Amino acid sequence: MKKNEPLSESYYYILLCLAKGANHGYGIMQMTEALSEGDVTIGSGTMYGATSNMMKKGWIREIMSDEPGFERRRLYQLTDSGRDVLYQEIARLRRMLKNAEEV
Numbered sequence: 001m002k003k004n005e006p007l008s009e010s011y012y013y014i015l016l017c018l019a020k021g022a023n024h025g026y027g028i029m030q031m032t033e034a035l036s037e038g039d040v041t042i043g044s045g046t047m048y049g050a051t052s053n054m055m056k057k058g059w060i061r062e063i064m065s066d067e068p069g070f071e072r073r074r075l076y077q078l079t080d081s082g083r084d085v086l087y088q089e090i091a092r093l094r095r096m097l098k099n100a101e102e103v
């Protein structure tokens with residue numbers, strides 16, 4: 001498996017939010033703020049730039065909502081490749097924390 005560069009906080013939280021299931025941009029932004037206890041906020045420009053880039057990398061895909069009245073809402077869904085990238089990042093962060101605790 002190819003080693004990826006460390007993820008930015010924005011990328012990490014977007015992938016982490018999508019690990020819970022498909023979501024729209026605003027939902028991801030809200031979930032990120034809640035998960036990070038307000039430490040990380042993703043603005044709309046960052047959100048849509050990041051999702052566009054992650055779609056090009058094949059980490060996420062765009063799907064259409066099947067929710068009545070919201071059929072045109074864009075949802076993002078994690079791909080297998082995106083899940084692998086997220087798991088690699090979580091393992092990297094765990095190693096870093098373990099090293100810090102050993103010191």
